[in-house]
Amino acid sequence: MVWGARVLKALASGFSHIGRSVVEGTWRLGYASRFLALVLLRSGLSFGRFSLVVRKVYFSGVQSLIIILVSGLFVGMVLGLQGYETLVRYGSAEALGTLVALSLVRELGPVVAALLFASRAGSAITAEIGLMKATEQLSAMEVMAVDPIARVVGPHFWGAVISMPLLAAMFSAIGVFGGYLIGVVLIGVDDGAFWSQMQAAVDFRHDVMNGIIKSAVFGFAVAAIATFEGYDAPPTAEGVSGATTRTVVTSALAILALDFVLTSFMFTGQ
Amino acid sequence: MAADTLVDIRNLEFAYGARQILTGISMTMKRGQVVAIMGGSGCGKTTLLKLISGTLRPSSGEVVVNGEAVHLMDTDGLARHRRKLGVLFQFGALFTDLSVFDNVAFPLREHTDLPEELIRDLVLLKLHSVGLRGAHALMPHQLSGGMARRVALARSIALDPALVLFDEPFTGLDPISLTVTGNLIRRLTDTLGMTSVVVTHDVAESLKIVDEVYFIADGRIAAHGTPAEVRDTRDAFVHQFIYGEEDGPMRFHFPGGSMDADFGLGGARA
Numbered sequence: 001m002v003w004g005a006r007v008l009k010a011l012a013s014g015f016s017h018i019g020r021s022v023v024e025g026t027w028r029l030g031y032a033s034r035f036l037a038l039v040l041l042r043s044g045l046s047f048g049r050f051s052l053v054v055r056k057v058y059f060s061g062v063q064s065l066i067i068i069l070v071s072g073l074f075v076g077m078v079l080g081l082q083g084y085e086t087l088v089r090y091g092s093a094e095a096l097g098t099l100v101a102l103s104l105v106r107e108l109g110p111v112v113a114a115l116l117f118a119s120r121a122g123s124a125i126t127a128e129i130g131l132m133k134a135t136e137q138l139s140a141m142e143v144m145a146v147d148p149i150a151r152v153v154g155p156h157f158w159g160a161v162i163s164m165p166l167l168a169a170m171f172s173a174i175g176v177f178g179g180y181l182i183g184v185v186l187i188g189v190d191d192g193a194f195w196s197q198m199q200a201a202v203d204f205r206h207d208v209m210n211g212i213i214k215s216a217v218f219g220f221a222v223a224a225i226a227t228f229e230g231y232d233a234p235p236t237a238e239g240v241s242g243a244t245t246r247t248v249v250t251s252a253l254a255i256l257a258l259d260f261v262l263t264s265f266m267f268t269g270q
Numbered sequence: 271m272a273a274d275t276l277v278d279i280r281n282l283e284f285a286y287g288a289r290q291i292l293t294g295i296s297m298t299m300k301r302g303q304v305v306a307i308m309g310g311s312g313c314g315k316t317t318l319l320k321l322i323s324g325t326l327r328p329s330s331g332e333v334v335v336n337g338e339a340v341h342l343m344d345t346d347g348l349a350r351h352r353r354k355l356g357v358l359f360q361f362g363a364l365f366t367d368l369s370v371f372d373n374v375a376f377p378l379r380e381h382t383d384l385p386e387e388l389i390r391d392l393v394l395l396k397l398h399s400v401g402l403r404g405a406h407a408l409m410p411h412q413l414s415g416g417m418a419r420r421v422a423l424a425r426s427i428a429l430d431p432a433l434v435l436f437d438e439p440f441t442g443l444d445p446i447s448l449t450v451t452g453n454l455i456r457r458l459t460d461t462l463g464m465t466s467v468v469v470t471h472d473v474a475e476s477l478k479i480v481d482e483v484y485f486i487a488d489g490r491i492a493a494h495g496t497p498a499e500v501r502d503t504r505d506a507f508v509h510q511f512i513y514g515e516e517d518g519p520m521r522f523h524f525p526g527g528s529m530d531a532d533f534g535l536g537g538a539r540a
């Protein structure tokens with residue numbers, strides 16, 4: 001009897017825990033949606049301070065260039081090596097350019113660049129906004145009748161959204177160059193075949209544009225997550241560090257999930 | 271409301287959820303006065319400042335500043351109210367990505383269309399009034415705590431507000447910075463004809479510069495008067511607070527269980 005009561009109590013506690021998590025999760029999702037709606041509604045005010053948006057493009061985009069370019073180069077070089085090893089077995093090593101370019105433009109460029117962007121710029125955005133909150137800078141702005149969402153969050157958000165597709169494009173471009181270095185310069189695949197097959201196989205609208213759309217969607221997701229986590233961070237050292245971690249983890253999961261959804265719409269059945 | 275009254279608070283009540291913070295608070299602050307609000311940590315002093323600035327809304331009661339009911343203001347009304355208000359945060363809350371000059375220029379650039387040459391002159395004048403004209407090119411991380419507080423003071427008076435709220439302006443300052451900050455608050459109040467409300471624990475420094483003092487205990491006004499009146503008070507709490515006595519209504523020990531239960535004396539164990 002006592003044992004039965006204990007089981008019932010444990011079950012009730014488990015259900016209550018699940019219920020509380022669902023309610024809290026729903027509440028937080030609603031709060032995040034409201035926050036995003038506010039950021040978008042006040043975008044006009046953010047773009048009114050255009051120099052701030054440009055400064056945040058520098059903060060998110062230009063300062064991420066090194067990691068994006070170096071990673072892109074190595075990813076392209078690895079693609080060149082692995083691709084050649086596979087293609088040469090089937091006697092189609094000259095298709096290396098096509099393999100490298102399509103892999104990068106359609107998939108690896110947007111996804112890997114977005115993952116790197118979330119780690120480098122997303123975490124920095126969260127930390128900056130979170131620390132501004134912890135040191136009362138956002139409150140100071142509010143009591144000066146300056147809207148922190150328009151003045152701080154909006155420029156960060158749009159700086160990230162603008163930077164992401166540009167960084168993904170650079171990642172893909174330098175990746176193709178990496179593939180060229182390995183395939184043509186090092187291994188000796190025919191130069192003309194490498195470029196001409198690539199040119200023939202890569203369609204601008206279908207491949208390049210879809211890649212750009214993907215990276216824009218990823219940029220939007222990372223920007224929304226990073227700014228929200230920063231704005232919502234508890235104003236303590238632990239709170240800011242937790243928010244920064246959440247930005248990287250949530251962004252990575254969001255990027256991979258969104259990539260699956262977008263790929264299923266863009267590239268299947270064609 | 272008398273013509274010389276700037277802030278009029280009537281029967282103010284405020285609660286965070288079920289936790290009552292302020293009960294039956296009524297106070298008036300005249301133009302040109304420095305008024306101190308004192309009390310133990312967590313007694314609701316800072317909450318009172320937030321109610322005056324309109325950051326929080328009372329559960330009931332009225333907050334009237336310059337004839338306008340702050341508790342009834344909509345977003346636009348609050349923005350207008352805050353443009354006539356200066357707030358000095360506990361640690362200054364300077365914007366860490368802006369120089370000293372740009373911090374003080376911030377409210378001028380956000381709320382006026384003044385030409386940059388005029389803003390430059392105004393900023394240097396404000397910085398001169400706090401003794402930091404020579405520090406205009408420094409960044410906030412290059413300032414000492416006292417200097418940061420003075421820059422924040424210059425920023426809070428940039429738009430010549432009628433009312434300035436000071437949240438713990440003396441915390442963590444060395445004796446010289448403490449005297450300098452205290453004298454600055456008094457001098458600027460007199461020369462600019464503004465009203466200053468100072469929330470503080472620092473009895474010695476604040477009693478030197480203020481015209482009136484309100485003591486808050488358990489969310490209620492425990493005593494009110496001029497510095498001379500409160501020094502001669504018979505109220506046990508105020509006496510203990512002013513003279514820093516260990517024995518009195520404010521207990522050293524936080525309320526808890528009995529010693530016997532906590533230490534397992536006499537066979538008892540919590």
